[in-house]
Amino acid sequence: MTVQAAIVSPKRVGPAGELSDSLWRNPRFLLLLLLTPPLLWLGVIYLGSLFALLAQSFFSIDEFSGLINREPTLKTYRELFVPANLDILIRTVSMAAMVTIAAAAVAFPVAYFAARYATGRWKAVFYLGIMLPLWSSYLVKVYAWKLILAKEGILNWLVGKLHLTWLLDAYLQAPLIGGNSLSVSYTGTFLVFLYVWLPFMILPVQASLERVPASLIEASGDLGAAPGQTLRHVLLPLALPGIVAGSIFTFSLTLGDYIIPQIIGSSRLFIGQAVYAHQGTAGNIPLAAAFTVVPVLIMGIYLYAAKRLGAFDAL
Amino acid sequence: MRSDRQNRAPMGLKIAAAAGLLFLHLPILLIFVYAFTTEEKSYQWPPPGYTIKWLGVTWNRPDVWESLALSVKVAAISTLIAIVLGTLCAAAVSRWRFFGREAISLLVILPIALPGIITGIALRSAFNLADIPFSTWTIVLGHATFCIVVVYNNAVARFRRLSTSLIEASMDLGADGFQTFRYIVLPNLATALLAGGMLAFALSFDEVIVTTFTAGHQATLPIWMLEELVRPRQRPVTNVVAMVVVLVTFLPILAAYYLTRDGDQIGGHGK
Numbered sequence: 001m002t003v004q005a006a007i008v009s010p011k012r013v014g015p016a017g018e019l020s021d022s023l024w025r026n027p028r029f030l031l032l033l034l035l036t037p038p039l040l041w042l043g044v045i046y047l048g049s050l051f052a053l054l055a056q057s058f059f060s061i062d063e064f065s066g067l068i069n070r071e072p073t074l075k076t077y078r079e080l081f082v083p084a085n086l087d088i089l090i091r092t093v094s095m096a097a098m099v100t101i102a103a104a105a106v107a108f109p110v111a112y113f114a115a116r117y118a119t120g121r122w123k124a125v126f127y128l129g130i131m132l133p134l135w136s137s138y139l140v141k142v143y144a145w146k147l148i149l150a151k152e153g154i155l156n157w158l159v160g161k162l163h164l165t166w167l168l169d170a171y172l173q174a175p176l177i178g179g180n181s182l183s184v185s186y187t188g189t190f191l192v193f194l195y196v197w198l199p200f201m202i203l204p205v206q207a208s209l210e211r212v213p214a215s216l217i218e219a220s221g222d223l224g225a226a227p228g229q230t231l232r233h234v235l236l237p238l239a240l241p242g243i244v245a246g247s248i249f250t251f252s253l254t255l256g257d258y259i260i261p262q263i264i265g266s267s268r269l270f271i272g273q274a275v276y277a278h279q280g281t282a283g284n285i286p287l288a289a290a291f292t293v294v295p296v297l298i299m300g301i302y303l304y305a306a307k308r309l310g311a312f313d314a315l
Numbered sequence: 316m317r318s319d320r321q322n323r324a325p326m327g328l329k330i331a332a333a334a335g336l337l338f339l340h341l342p343i344l345l346i347f348v349y350a351f352t353t354e355e356k357s358y359q360w361p362p363p364g365y366t367i368k369w370l371g372v373t374w375n376r377p378d379v380w381e382s383l384a385l386s387v388k389v390a391a392i393s394t395l396i397a398i399v400l401g402t403l404c405a406a407a408v409s410r411w412r413f414f415g416r417e418a419i420s421l422l423v424i425l426p427i428a429l430p431g432i433i434t435g436i437a438l439r440s441a442f443n444l445a446d447i448p449f450s451t452w453t454i455v456l457g458h459a460t461f462c463i464v465v466v467y468n469n470a471v472a473r474f475r476r477l478s479t480s481l482i483e484a485s486m487d488l489g490a491d492g493f494q495t496f497r498y499i500v501l502p503n504l505a506t507a508l509l510a511g512g513m514l515a516f517a518l519s520f521d522e523v524i525v526t527t528f529t530a531g532h533q534a535t536l537p538i539w540m541l542e543e544l545v546r547p548r549q550r551p552v553t554n555v556v557a558m559v560v561v562l563v564t565f566l567p568i569l570a571a572y573y574l575t576r577d578g579d580q581i582g583g584h585g586k
Binding site: 043048131288 | 565
């Protein structure tokens with residue numbers, strides 16, 4: 001070996017050096033080495049248990065013995081369409097839709113103000129004002145609403161002070177949205193869902209509005225559009241990917257939640273509660289698995305549609 | 316050229332934005348008031364009186380300490396696993412283009428894109444099928460699964476900014492792969508991993524839905540709170556724990572904000 005060659009490619013010394021050299025020469029082997037641990041974890045453990053669960057939805061339960069019959073059948077899926085179960089599906093999906101629409105409506109002004117008008121100190125206030133509720137404990141937030149909506153709580157106290165008790169009572173008399181008190185009504189459940197998932201909507205909407213140049217809004221005004229028209233024809237279309245991105249969270253999280261309706265709401269079940277009940281005391285894993293297929297399917301379609309709308313760029 | 320009038324927000328927008336922020340914060344502020352109430356049996360408002368007695372009572376409750384210790388332990392181990400797996404994944408995805416690359420980014424996101432109850436019940440039935448008894452490790456297994464994505468997201472973003480010429484320069488100057496990783500890649504990656512790790516820790520510390528399925532008889536702090544919510548035993552203690560949890564989660568978020576704030580300004584995020 002000549003001296004020159006030794007300078008151009010000095011040989012690494014020691015086992016670490018040799019290993020390093022051989023990895024450099026075989027990038028495919030290095031790639032394999034990098035990917036194996038995460039793929040083992042996510043691909044084998046996580047996807048494995050997911051598919052095992054889905055497979056169990058094709059089993060059925062013997063009504064007499066309560067044992068699981070491991071022959072593939074669609075019987076369990078037919079059970080999903082029994083009126084009682086269908087009600088659960090419709091209830092959950094419409095709640096998710098309502099929460100998503102309301103979250104978009106409440107989030108938009110906050111996101112728009114933060115994106116366009118807030119500067120300096122106010123920018124920081126808005127940033128922290130959204131991040132702190134987003135990251136504070138989910139259960140604490142639910143607990144706070146239990147305090148607010150309690151019969152002896154602050155909301156009823158406030159309504160009483162304003163002499164509006166009659167209005168609240170009239171509202172609670174209404175079918176479907178009413179109930180004995182706010183904390184056992186769909187309205188209560190809805191408010192808590194809206195509160196807990198709202199930051200997940202604000203952030204992507206704000207991200208999409210940040211990208212709208214101020215000159216575009218001014219141009220719209222210069223061309224004679226009223227503020228309402230600018231909102232309708234310029235801002236909303238540009239914010240739509242952000243709204244769709246946020247709705248992925250609000251929709252998916254509402255579909256799968258079983259704690260909020262259990263703590264604040266009427267005793268009528270949501271998908272999550274049905275899954276929990278069927279896998280727990282009832283021991284009917286096949287039906288529980290079939291129930292979980294519904295949100296998976298809905299979210300699959302939703303994600304596909306969202307991707308086509310370009311919502312992932314707003315994340 | 317902009318006129319002043321256009322730079323000022325319309326009144327309606329101001330009110331709506333302020334109302335939105337108040338809606339987000341008033342409920343949390345309420346927690347702080349309730350932690351000091353003298354009322355024990357109900358959620359009466361306004362509180363009949365104020366006391367700091369319950370801080371002491373909570374301090375002396377062994378079950379609160381036990382669940383807190385378990386939560387911290389689980390969150391720490393899950394975060395470590397997530398940092399290792401998330402970084403490996405991010406390194407592979409950002410350095411090479413290979414078959415199934417898109418599928419991997421989808422696979423990483425899946426545990427948080429799907430409702431938590433699905434991850435929970437899938438893991439639980441898998442544990443049952445495989446006859447694995449519930450333990451701290453089954454909780455960690457569930458938590459690490461959905462923590463990987465936050466580390467991964469942070470690491471991928473940083474790898475994208477890390478120029479390959481830097482790595483090549485290090486190699487040209489005679490460093491081997493491990494030295495390059497130790498002295499070039501890791502220092503560049505450190506703050507992203509720190510941020511990702513903090514978020515992963517917070518995510519795990521607060522998780523309740525997956526945990527209810529993978530925990531067996533052990534109680535993490537969220538499980539403890541959930542039990543108190545469903546069947547209240549001593550409401551004032553729950554109030555105090557809720558307040559402490561809020562304070563504990565606020566501090567890292569504030570810290571993360573002040574740590575990353577300067578970088579954002581240099582990056583030209585200001586308007």
